[in-house]
Amino acid sequence: MGTLESGATLESVAAAAGVSRQTVSNVLNAPERVAPQTRQRVQEAIESLRYRPNRSARSLRTRTSRLLGYCVQPAPEGAINPVLDRFVHALTESAADHGFHVLLFTAPPGAAGLDRYAELLAQRAVDGFVLSDTVVADPRPVWLTEQGVPFVAFGRSWSGPDHGRWVDVDGAAGIVEAVEHVHALGHRRVAFIGWPEGSGVGDDRLAGYLAACSRLGLTPLVERDEGGVEQGRAIAGALLDDPEPPTALVCVSDLSAYGALRAVAERGLRPGADVAVVGFDDTPAARLPGVELTSVSQPIEEVGRDAVHMLLGALGVVEPPPGPADHRLLRPTLVVRASTAISPEG
Amino acid sequence: MGTLESGATLESVAAAAGVSRQTVSNVLNAPERVAPQTRQRVQEAIESLRYRPNRSARSLRTRTSRLLGYCVQPAPEGAINPVLDRFVHALTESAADHGFHVLLFTAPPGAAGLDRYAELLAQRAVDGFVLSDTVVADPRPVWLTEQGVPFVAFGRSWSGPDHGRWVDVDGAAGIVEAVEHVHALGHRRVAFIGWPEGSGVGDDRLAGYLAACSRLGLTPLVERDEGGVEQGRAIAGALLDDPEPPTALVCVSDLSAYGALRAVAERGLRPGADVAVVGFDDTPAARLPGVELTSVSQPIEEVGRDAVHMLLGALGVVEPPPGPADHRLLRPTLVVRASTAISPEG
DNA sequence: AGATCCGATTTGAACGATCAAAACATGCTA
DNA sequence: TAGCATGTTTTGATCGTTCAAATCGGATCT
Numbered sequence: 001m002g003t004l005e006s007g008a009t010l011e012s013v014a015a016a017a018g019v020s021r022q023t024v025s026n027v028l029n030a031p032e033r034v035a036p037q038t039r040q041r042v043q044e045a046i047e048s049l050r051y052r053p054n055r056s057a058r059s060l061r062t063r064t065s066r067l068l069g070y071c072v073q074p075a076p077e078g079a080i081n082p083v084l085d086r087f088v089h090a091l092t093e094s095a096a097d098h099g100f101h102v103l104l105f106t107a108p109p110g111a112a113g114l115d116r117y118a119e120l121l122a123q124r125a126v127d128g129f130v131l132s133d134t135v136v137a138d139p140r141p142v143w144l145t146e147q148g149v150p151f152v153a154f155g156r157s158w159s160g161p162d163h164g165r166w167v168d169v170d171g172a173a174g175i176v177e178a179v180e181h182v183h184a185l186g187h188r189r190v191a192f193i194g195w196p197e198g199s200g201v202g203d204d205r206l207a208g209y210l211a212a213c214s215r216l217g218l219t220p221l222v223e224r225d226e227g228g229v230e231q232g233r234a235i236a237g238a239l240l241d242d243p244e245p246p247t248a249l250v251c252v253s254d255l256s257a258y259g260a261l262r263a264v265a266e267r268g269l270r271p272g273a274d275v276a277v278v279g280f281d282d283t284p285a286a287r288l289p290g291v292e293l294t295s296v297s298q299p300i301e302e303v304g305r306d307a308v309h310m311l312l313g314a315l316g317v318v319e320p321p322p323g324p325a326d327h328r329l330l331r332p333t334l335v336v337r338a339s340t341a342i343s344p345e346g
Numbered sequence: 347m348g349t350l351e352s353g354a355t356l357e358s359v360a361a362a363a364g365v366s367r368q369t370v371s372n373v374l375n376a377p378e379r380v381a382p383q384t385r386q387r388v389q390e391a392i393e394s395l396r397y398r399p400n401r402s403a404r405s406l407r408t409r410t411s412r413l414l415g416y417c418v419q420p421a422p423e424g425a426i427n428p429v430l431d432r433f434v435h436a437l438t439e440s441a442a443d444h445g446f447h448v449l450l451f452t453a454p455p456g457a458a459g460l461d462r463y464a465e466l467l468a469q470r471a472v473d474g475f476v477l478s479d480t481v482v483a484d485p486r487p488v489w490l491t492e493q494g495v496p497f498v499a500f501g502r503s504w505s506g507p508d509h510g511r512w513v514d515v516d517g518a519a520g521i522v523e524a525v526e527h528v529h530a531l532g533h534r535r536v537a538f539i540g541w542p543e544g545s546g547v548g549d550d551r552l553a554g555y556l557a558a559c560s561r562l563g564l565t566p567l568v569e570r571d572e573g574g575v576e577q578g579r580a581i582a583g584a585l586l587d588d589p590e591p592p593t594a595l596v597c598v599s600d601l602s603a604y605g606a607l608r609a610v611a612e613r614g615l616r617p618g619a620d621v622a623v624v625g626f627d628d629t630p631a632a633r634l635p636g637v638e639l640t641s642v643s644q645p646i647e648e649v650g651r652d653a654v655h656m657l658l659g660a661l662g663v664v665e666p667p668p669g670p671a672d673h674r675l676l677r678p679t680l681v682v683r684a685s686t687a688i689s690p691e692g
Numbered sequence: 693a694g695a696t697c698c699g700a701t702t703t704g705a706a707c708g709a710t711c712a713a714a715a716c717a718t719g720c721t722a
Numbered sequence: 723t724a725g726c727a728t729g730t731t732t733t734g735a736t737c738g739t740t741c742a743a744a745t746c747g748g749a750t751c752t
Contacts, residue, residue: 026731053709056709
């Protein structure tokens with residue numbers, strides 16, 4: 001056996017330091033109540049016995065678990081989701097700064113999945129939830145609010161009033177930046193390839209496009225599709241085959257943009273030189289040589305950090321950060337690559 | 347407030363059913379001990395009060411947490427890691443089948459990170475660990491074995507004897523399949539782009555290449571680099587510029603393969619038609635139109651499932667599945683796409 | 693009838709921490 | 723010096739579950 005003499009309890013530490021249970025507990029949870037001299041003695045005992053408070057015992061007594069629940073959704077088929085990884089990592093790291101951990105679970109989408117949330121609550125397994133992949137009319141924020149459960153969502157509730165706290169990325173602002181970027185390069189016929197109406201995220205990005213066009217005096221040209229690579233390719237192809245085709249294609253997602261890049265190449269045109277293409281999400285493939293897609297990049301790490309801070313603030317664990325307590329909207333940044341490198345001729 | 351009258355305890359259920367604490371507990375943990383009639387009555391009470399046992403209390407008493415620790419590593423810069431997502435999801439889902447959950451934490455790589463593992467153990471926060479991203483001379487399996495802590499690793503320990511349980515993918519077999527595939531298409535000059543010697547995973551895949559060459563009577567041609575896209579591009583370029591260039595490039599990873607594809611295209615050659623390219627990992631970008639990279643795909647979900655089953659077996663929670671108890675080697679599959687579509691001429 | 697056994701159920705103790713209140717010093721004031 | 727406020731430490735109870743042993747009621751055996 002190793003060095004892990006897992007047996008130290010409050011009581012054994014107290015005995016070693018010649019004090020009582022509660023004094024040891026106070027050294028850990030309210031050091032200012034303990035006389036400096038005693039404190040030191042206790043800390044040495046803790047150190048030498050390698051004592052760590054038993055999480056279950058603490059949880060039982062305090063009725064808090066110091067765990068944050070996060071539901072991992074099955075990755076959508078064929079989708080490139082670079083987000084989950086980084087987001088989960090950011091959550092975990094920020095939580096660790098305050099003695100919290102992330103507990104993963106799965107649940108079917110929609111109202112059917114609420115049972116899993118309820119179960120974890122009934123078991124007192126988590127103190128709150130982090131939601132992601134929120135959709136229009138997502139039942140979770142409403143339900144959690146009703147139940148009085150602390151939570152924070154990555155993504156606004158696009159339908160109806162806000163429920164609870166959220167952090168989100170300002171997609172409209174990201175697209176505005178994209179349009180301004182190609183406009184500055186000299187592009188004047190800038191098309192937008194979007195998602196069908198009704199997806200909050202897609203509508204937000206479209207709104208950014210329309211706002212930018214209006215501000216810059218461009219004529220909006222919007223096409224919509226389901227968002228896959230093949231759909232993007234078809235839509236972009238149709239646009240490019242127009243007698244007066246757009247010279248820049250701003251896409252609602254990288255997936256559409258990859259399709260658009262393909263459509264451009266298939267017509268003997270050079271992305272970046274002849275036609276500018278911009279995506280959204282800065283997926284890993286965007287930086288591959290031969291792709292080099294300019295894309296709007298979401299500050300995922302920051303989203304994760306803010307989400308945890310807001311949630312811990314709601315739990316009363318940390319001082320809530322300055323600013324509005326119930327939401328936070330972060331600016332994405334445009335990562336410029338070869339797909340928008342050169343100004344168009346004419 | 348909502349429907350979550352979070353107050354049901356064993357005691358309150360017992361009162362509602364007109365039995366004692368322990369009988370309710372038995373209905374949940376050892377139903378065969380309870381008379382059918384009583385059992386039914388208790389179950390109705392549980393149902394109507396929506397009772398769920400308090401996890402902390404159970405953990406405290408039984409000294410098990412029903413949590414599996416998993417360390418999320420910071421995603422390596424620029425790397426396309428499609429694996430983590432799916433793996434974590436598979437872990438979570440398999441664990442849920444047995445009332446377990448996954449607890450995430452972070453730790454610095456190497457021996458420095460062992461403290462975090464020790465801390466979780468001292469807190470009795472987890473019952474065991476799932477390791478991934480194991481490296482040569484990884485200190486974790488050795489240490490955990492010394493401590494007598496149940497764990498399972500995704501990845502063999504490449505140096506020295508095995509410590510503990512592991513699940514891994516047979517990289518050599520995957521590459522053998524890749525070489526056989528291009529050989530069947532008619533390719534006879536098949537090169538391998540590998541990693542520097544000393545990485546267990548890379549050496550394994552190289553061994554597969556060498557074995558296949560030997561069996562098929564091909565002359566091995568091995569080049570090595572650090573594994574990035576740009577390096578792959580340079581190496582592949584050098585190979586293709588040879589007076590008698592290879593017609594097939596089998597790569598140790600998709601990243602190298604993307605570079606190789608680029609090098610092929612830059613020379614006016616058509617991937618799949620003129621030069622076959624095979625990658626490893628079947629990263630999301632492989633299926634993009636214009637890329638369509640043939641690649642060896644790892645059965646990640648199966649790895650996750652087996653890992654959980656082995657670990658729960660070690661914990662005595664489930665019957666260990668048939669087969670060797672301490673390791674499992676899974677076969678990857680070759681996903682054929684356009685990059686190896688057509689036979690070479692000549 | 694009394695002893696014995698057996699399955700079903702209950703009781704007391706324990707897991708290891710924190711809360712709330714009591715006890716104990718110590719110094720200051722009147 | 724008694725009385726009181728203040729600061730430090732200890733004691734008893736409690737969180738909700740499971741373990742181990744005790745109890746209970748009925749059937750079986752001698």
